[in-house]
Amino acid sequence: MKTMTSWKERLLPLGAAMLSTTLGRAQATDAAITAASAPASMETAYLLLAVAVLQVVIILSLSGILRTLGGTGTAWADYLKGRRAAVLPVLLGLGASSDLHAATGMATALISVQALMWWLIAINAILFAIIVGQLSVVRGMARTLSGNVDVDAPAAEEGPTFADTILQRLTRSVKVEQEKDVLMHHEYDGIRELDNVLPPWWLWLFYGTVIWSVVFLLNVHVFDIWPTQEEEYRQEMAQAKADVDAYLAQFAGMVDETNVTALTDDASIAGGRATYEAYCKACHGGAGEGGVGPNLTDDHWKHGGGIHNIFKTIKYGVPEKGMIAWKTQLKPVEMQAVASYILKLHGSNPPNAKAPEGELWKDATTTAPADSAAVVAADSIAVAALK
Structure with a gap:
């Protein structure tokens, strides 16, 4: 005859299985928990540690009770008959708990407070499962000793799962x-x-879509709680732009003479002007008219014009002429702003302007449209001739 298995006996192997599963989850989330913004309080960790110690004391006490009930071993033999698979995880859990506490004590100093708190929660859950299993064993042994258990009772007919x-x-x-x-x-x-009926899952799904449509209609078009599709699209585009700007801001310090571009927004030009007046005004004049340094408003440049050459000159300086390399004092974005401001000074014709120095500079970007227009005009004439 088969012995009827109670729900408590089924809980014993489940409690042992929780040992590896819980520890695995705690270890997997250790790295993510360490990066959390709010640190766990030490008071909570101490409280969990006290609860764990209390549960260990209870486990040791129940172990003594089990040894007392076992006596010479006949009670254990009677109770464990047909239950070895259920009791074995509990006994293994007893040994694992002591090893786990020893390992935790050594690792406490190596992990964060928050990770330690989650480890203590996992340990307390394991200890609680062990206590439940021990209580079930104690109750079963007590019933065995009192003779209230019919080991050969027929198994009940299994119903639907x-x-x-x-x-x-x-x-x-x-x-x-x-x-x-x-x-x-x-x-x-x-x-x-x-004549089968419609499946309830299909009916519930249909009713759910009807209810959801009413909720959506009221929230979007009546109470204006949720945004419409057009509003949601605009919000997502704005958020995407903000995310892109935040991402590009991380690379703002990576500007150099090979990838620098001229800035045109008012904030950047204002920042470049402030930097110019602080560091460049003494040599090049307040309006770029020149002084000790050359005039910055005409078409002649001693070291090349354009945003790339101006940025390079500011960055590395001209030591033989007394201009220091500003890369040690200014950030790349600040040098980019100054170079963009200097480009804005072109053609301003300030009073007391210094005579042109250097070679006449023509930016390639300014001649490209003219060349393109000439090509378009030539093509138009050729097409007209064919007609």
Whole structure:
């Protein structure tokens, strides 16, 4: 005869399985928990440690009770008959708990407070499962000693499992032996149809879509709680732009003479002007008219014009002429702003301007449109000639 297994006996191997699963999850989340913004309080960790110690004391006490109830071993033999698979995880858990506490004590100094708190939670859960298993064993042994357990009692007939019950409620399927009760009163070429009901899961899904449509309609078009699709699109585009700007801001310090671009926004030009007046005004004049240094407003440049050459001159300086390399004092974005401000000074014709120095500079970007226009004009003339 098979012994009927209670729910408590099924809980014992489950508690042992929780040992590896819980520790695995705690270890997997250790790195993510360490990066959390709010640190865990030490008071909580101390409280969990005290609870763990208390549970260890309870486990040791229950172990003594089990040894007392076991006596010479006959009670253990009677109770463990047919239950070895259920009790073995509990006994293994006792040994694992002591090793786990020893390992935790050594690792406490190597992990963060928040990770330690989650480890203590996992340990407390494991210890609690061990206590529940021990209590179940104590109760079973007590019933065995009192003679209230019928080891040879016949096993009860198994009913439908939980999964079968849920599946039946979702589908309301008819058993094969009951299909005659739902046969429809017609036949087509020997084929008979069953009058099955609509599956409840399908009906619930349909009712849910109807309810959701009403909720969506009221929130979007009546109460204006949720944004419309157009508003949501604009919000997402604005958020995407903010994310892109934040991402590009990380590379603002990586500007050099090879990838620098001229800035045109008012904030950058104002910042470049402030830097110019602080560091460049003494040599080049307040309006770029020149002084000790050359005039910055005409078309002649001693070291090349354009944003790339101006940035390079500011960055590395001209030591033979007394201009220091500003790369040690200014950030790349500040040098970019100054170079952009200097480009704005071109053609301003300030009073007392210094005579031009250097070679006449023509930026390639300014001549490109003219060349393009000439090509377009030539192509237009050629097409007209063909006509």
